[in-house]
Amino acid sequence: MQKLYLMLVLSFIISGSISSQNDKDVSSGIDFKIDYEKFTLENGLEVILHEDHSDPIVAVATMMHVGSNREKPGKTGFAHFFEHMSFNDSENVPVGANRKMIPEWGGSRNGGTWSDGTVYYEVVPKDAFEKILWIDSDRFGYMINTVTESALEREKQVVKNEKRERVDNAPYGYTDEIIRKNLYPEEHPYNWTVIGQLPDLQSATLEDVKDFYNQYYGASNASLVIAGDINIEETKELVKRWFGEIPSGPEVEPLSAMPVDLEQTKSLYFEDNFARLPELRMVFPTVEDYNKDMYALQILGQILSGSKKSPLYQTVVEEGKLAPNISTYQSSSELAGEFVFRVRANANTDLDSVKLAIENGLSRFEENGVSKEELKRIKAELETQLYQGVSTVLNKAFQLVRDNEFNGDPGYLGTTAKLTNAVTQDDVMRVYKQYIKGKNYVMTSVVPKDNIELAVKGSEQAEVWIEEVKNDVASEEVSQGEEAEYEKTPSKYDRSEPGFGELPLFKAPDVWTAELNNGMNVFGIENNEVPLIQFDITIPGGQLLDPKGKTGVASMLSDLLMQGTANRTPAELEEAIGLLGANIYMSSSNEEFHIGGTCLARNFDETMKLVQEILLEPRWDRNEYERLKKALETSLKGREANPRAIASMVFYELLYGPENSYGIPGSGTLETAEAITMEDLKAYYKKLSPENASFHIAGEIEKDRVEGVLQKMADKWNTEAPALTKDEIDPQGKAGTLYFVDVPDAKQSVILIGKLALSENNEDSDELNYANEILGGGSSGKLFQTLRIEKGYTYGAYSGISENLEVSPFYITTSVRANATLSSLEIIQEMVQNYASDFGEEEVKLTQNKLLKENTRSYESLGAKLGILREISKYKKQEDFIEDQQEDLMDMEVDDFRDVIKKYLNENEMIYVVVGDKATQLEEVKKLGKPVIELDLNAEPVEVGQ
Secondary structure, three states: OOOOOOOOHHHOOOOOOOOOOOOOOHHHOOOOOOOOEEEEOOOOOEEEEEEOOOOOEEEEEEEEOOOHHHOOOOOOOHHHHHHHHHOOOEOOEOOOHHHHHHHHOOOEEEEEEOOOOEEEEEEEEHHHHHHHHHHHHHHHHOOHHHOOHHHHHHHHHHHHHHHHHHHHOOOOOOHHHHHHHHHOOOOOOOOOOOOOOHHHHHOOOHHHHHHHHHHHOOHHHEEEEEEEOOOHHHHHHHHHHHHOOOOOOOOOOOOOOOOOOOOOOEEEEEEEOOOOOOEEEEEEEEOOOOOOHHHHHHHHHHHHHOOOOOHHHHHHHHHOOOOOOOEEEEEEOOOOEEEEEEEEOOOOOOHHHHHHHHHHHHHHHHHHOOOHHHHHHHHHHHHHHHHHHHHOHHHHHHHHHHHHHHHOOOOOHHHHHHHHHOOOHHHHHHHHHHHOOOOOOEEEEEEEOOOHHHOOOOOEEOOOOOOOOOOOOHHHOOOOOOOOOOOOOOOOOOOOOOOOOOOOOOOOOOOEEEEOOOOOEEEEEEOOOOOEEEEEEEEEOHHHHOOOOOOOHHHHHHHHOOOOEOOEOHHHHHHHHHHOOOEEEEEEOOOEEEEEEEEEHHHHHHHHHHHHHHHHOEOOOHHHHHHHHHHHHHHHHHHOOOHHHHHHHHHHHHHHOOOOHHHOOOOOOHHHHHHOOHHHHHHHHOOOOOOOOEEEEEEOOOHHHHHHHHHHHHOOOOOOOOOOOOOOOOOOOOOOOEEEEEOOOOOEEEEEEEEEEEOOOOOOHHHHHHHHHHHHOOOOOHHHHHHHHHOOOEEEEEEEEOOOOOOEEEEEEEEEEHHHHHHHHHHHHHHHHOHHHHOOHHHHHHHHHHHHHHHHHHOOOHHHHHHHHHHHHHOOOOOOHHHHHHHHHHHOOHHHHHHHHHHHOOHHHOEEEEEEOHHHHHHHHHHHOOOEEEEOOOOOEOOOOO
16 A cells, blocks of 8 residues: 555544534534544653544554655665565464454454555454554564564565556556656655565565664654544553563654755656556646645645536546546645646547647636635535544544654644635635646656557657566565574563453444335434435346446446536536535446435435436436547446456356346446447436335434435335346356466466355355355455465455345456466365365354454444445345344354355356466466366457467
8 A cells, every 4th residue: 555545634534522613604614623642652652542432443553654765776665565574473473363363353454555654554343452452562563583584585476466466467557656767866765666666675685674674663663543442541551561662763863855846847658568548647746745735736636627617627528528537636745745637538549639638728727716616615525525534443543643653743633624724715826836837747648559659749768667477487486484483572571462352242223214105215324423424325227227238328327417407517516516515426236226425414405405406307418428428438448458357357258148237347348338329328217216216324314304305305206117137147158167368468367266156135145155254255364375475476365255136156366476377276276176175163263253253343434334224125134134144153063164165166167267468378377277268358269379
């Protein structure tokens, strides 16, 4: 994770202690009081505690003031690499426990590194709170003696695979590297990417690891935040015990701001092997984080491109028809900042025309300036974003720890809110003139391979180091290796694993229901933690109602209905929603059509008036239809560049057949998109009925108020529901066969394995989900533990079961380094073949414990509560179905697990899809012993010799 926090830091705030002027206009400002307690241990570790008893969970975040900005050329990527190393072993915690045990306790854990810092974090049920302090403190202060050469070499491969997956094997993956090398001087700490270069990673030594630890991983260079269901005084004592003996470490000199000033504009191009669309970026050097100008620059980004009234949206998207959208934004880091213009253009678009459209848009902005209404809209939207971050204790912990470590004030968010709210029209124009108008910048033209003519004229070729795919590379074959031999660090405390606290069981929230006179059912959960509401109308049908040969109608209709109403232009509708601080969206899935959103509780009535207007008074704007159709074609063309998307498309078509709606992506294909007409959308619109629909709502609102508002809509919406029919499943994939799709020069192979299993309404569905946990239900699963932790072949490997009313697949998914494709396939094959017989009493207990405790944190946010309501309405479940599931899980025995595994996870019945480099991997995968058929991107067989 290269940037942990959102660009608009206002999206996080601390709950339980918010005082807001809700009765005032949003433009008048919001006052925030953040409740926390801060203290410093004798070793210099700064600790912030925040009580939140909403759910029986605790979040712990430890932030180190060390990121890639502390590295040197030739040692790039080391801060991120060390974050990975820290998750391996430590003196008082069993080998591999960090990644394996925390999920087994029902928790989640991860880490992140960016240019300026590193963070480690966990969220666990409160009974595992002291266990997390034990693991966290041991990783922080007692891990370095356990590092071995074997562990070092294994983790190198994991990090290299992360880079291959996110950078080398991804379209536009090298753009960040190109920009950094040209925006910042060689000696600047931002000249290199956070993940670094593969040769640098491969050359890292054990001595490098220890030197890095000894230099930066002292207690005085970190902040610790604990937020959640805790007792402040008791937690203080626990923190002193577990963290108090960690050495302070050497003093780490703070870095001063290092803004850059370009002497000339630099224009570069790069031919991207994976890209299918040309992309233009223009990056201007600006100001560092916490600089007062940052807030005005953030708002400038929203004004330039964040709405349909924005000047750049008008010139690039509406008038120029050059791209589906444009984004402009401010990104501030500790030492410097960047203001970015980014456009992924339509296929075959000359980027000179995009650049000219941007220049015309900026001229229009200079002429028209900043309107009061736009500024008011942006600030209203920011208020909602403030509250949206409140729903999880982890987000609270992130904001507290970051503001403390980088600004010395964990409660700085209140100041941030005031500084943002104080931005004026003049401030926005001032920063535009100071940092953008007439200033030098770095411009990149990333174009599809062999399409250099699309790059901005006069661009120079960018230099990028690209890995060559090789088979049988001995240095990349790694193993778990031997444990380190060392003498334990003495402690005055017993540092063995503490026991569990009192078990917190999930208790289903109170659900209320109602039925409107038009047949729509209503399901609600009242939650008064924050003045926010999340809602959703679910209408059965979705992609199932798309006309044959025109998949994508429902998806396009969901976009078009948001483009104005009979009485409002697209821009006017967008502004009306924004001024309420609301968000309204429409979407389509396999089986439903959705209208949903988020709003401030006080604005629910007005928000639903807009929902009603959108739903019942469509505009049918022909210009917007043409724009959206072009945008869809652009998106579908771009999808061809994504190896994961290719694997998914081929996999589902093989399982369901090319005529089945589940076998085609919901957005359709280039062929089906071409066939869609406005009349198709209007015909589909007539099928949107409340008769079998459900309204779901969670937040600070009572049942009576919801019913009163919705009944007004019900009186005007009485469409009869259409009949739903199922498509025949006509599988094209043959069980036991491997299908290979060529992506030339792919640095990784995407693997997708599975078979059709069952419907969510099948009586075995819960049991199959339970049975999958040990195999691939997260980082503690066998797939992850073997392919990543033991072998270092991948960044991640997982398995799961899709949930639908239709029979849905069980799947295994991973992306492995190219030269480990065959080895990975062999491991997965054997693991699945032996899964039932290997499932014993220990696996039963682990599954029960993990899933039982996961429930305590799985339904924390308003979105998660909305998910409960959707399951109740769609699958006709009881209101307390989660508690029933808990009881059923605890009643399962070994034979129950084995029976469901044998019934649904027979390896011989599965198909294998591999998307990778044919030149090096096709002959390799044939050694697996399965029939191999080569397919193209559309799942059509490739003729021999082609």
